[in-house]
Amino acid sequence: MSSPATTASKATSARTGSSGHAPRLRTPRRNARNARTADSRRPRRSVLLTVLTGLVLVYSLVPLIWLVISSTKTQEGLASSSGLWFADHFALWDNVRETFTYNDGVFVRWLLNTLLYVGLGAGGATFLAVLGGYALAKFTFPGKRAVFAVVIGAVAVPTTALAVPTFLMFSKMGLTNTPWAVIIPSLISPFGLYLMWVFATEAIPTELLEAARIDGAGELRTFFRVSLPLLAPGIVTVLLFTMVATWNNYFLPLIMLKDPDWYPLTLGLNSWNAQAQTAGGQPVFNLVITGSLITIIPLIAAFLLLQRYWQSGLAAGSVKE
Structure with a gap:
């Protein structure tokens, strides 16, 4: 008569098989609800959207x-070759030098x-927009x-509609045909x-500004040390x-400037x-093409x-928490 230990050993050997390895455990099946949830999270492919994206x-x-x-073509090569293929003579470096x-x-x-024009006009417009946007977002005043x-x-209002009134105003002040006739209007960016x-409304918590003021920081210090780093993507x-x-501005310099020495690239290339x-x-x-x-x-x-900065700035305010 076999002992209980021998009987248990035989039963274990029968379950494990002749190899002596433990049997494989079956992987539990994934819940159908979880599978449907995972499938719903996958981005759906749209043939129409793909075609439209390809066309764009x-x-x-x-x-x-x-x-x-x-x-890469010479003046003669532009007329004697296909528009989307190279000419016999590669003249890119000669064109750049000329x-x-x-x-x-x-x-x-x-x-x-x-x-x-870009440094003073666009830089100044950005600085004024940052100051004005921050003030309008975080301060309350009559007439807001x-x-x-x-x-x-x-x-x-399109900028071309304001070009003629701007020219008349600057003409009265004697600022036409000067760089200021291009820089000053560029400072305004609605x-x-x-x-x-x-x-600024979404990026700067009001509680953060209140904490800085409680710690004794003035408004200027709060703006430059606390708010300005948070506004970097928007800036x-x-x-x-x-x-x-400002770089592509053509119509405003066209009516404001007569001296070719003050032309921007857009107006200068058009004159060529x-x-x-x-x-x-x-x-x-x-x-003209090389320029x-x-x-x-x-x-x-x-x-x-x-x-990476301007993409996050474009998404500002699109999601409400």
Whole structure:
């Protein structure tokens, strides 16, 4: 008669099998409700949306590809080759060198003028928008609703509609044909003010400002030490918008400036392009195209370097907690 220990050992051996390994435990099946929840969280694929995105991508990239390819061609190569393929002679570096040296290097002067207008105009507009948006978001004063209505109305007014009245006003003050005729109007950015207003409302907790004031910090110190770091994404977003608007500004300098030495790049390249239509003018389309390529490089670099800031700034106020 076998003992209880021997009987238990035999039973265990029968369960484990001849190999002596423990049996595999069955993996519990996932709950069907959890499976449906996980499937609902997966992004749905839309063929129509994919096609539309592809069309927008092609629409955006084809002009840029054409610009890059055309900037490698000479004046004769532009007329004798396909628009989306290279010519026999690769003349990119010759075009770049000639662009910077043509007409006594006036392109460099136009580039410096544009940097001046962007630095003072766009930089000043961003600074004023930050100050105004912060004040409108965190301070209460009589007439705040009226200011809000004025800002919204100013956003809806196109800048071209204000160009002629601005010219008449600056003409009375004797500021036309000077850099100030371009810089001063660029300091006003209603959209930037509205964007900073919305961003400051969501990004800066009122309790944080009250705690800083209780600790004895003044308003200026509270703004620069506490609020300004929190406003960094919004500041970068407004800076990019104002910088692009000032960099690509054409109509305002057109009516304000007569001296080519004060032209920005937009107006200067247009004057080169118009040479072919004047009597005895020399067409320099290859330089116009190369200059346009050089003009957009700083904008592309700015967007790529500041991408993580301005994307978060665009989403400000979109979600209510």
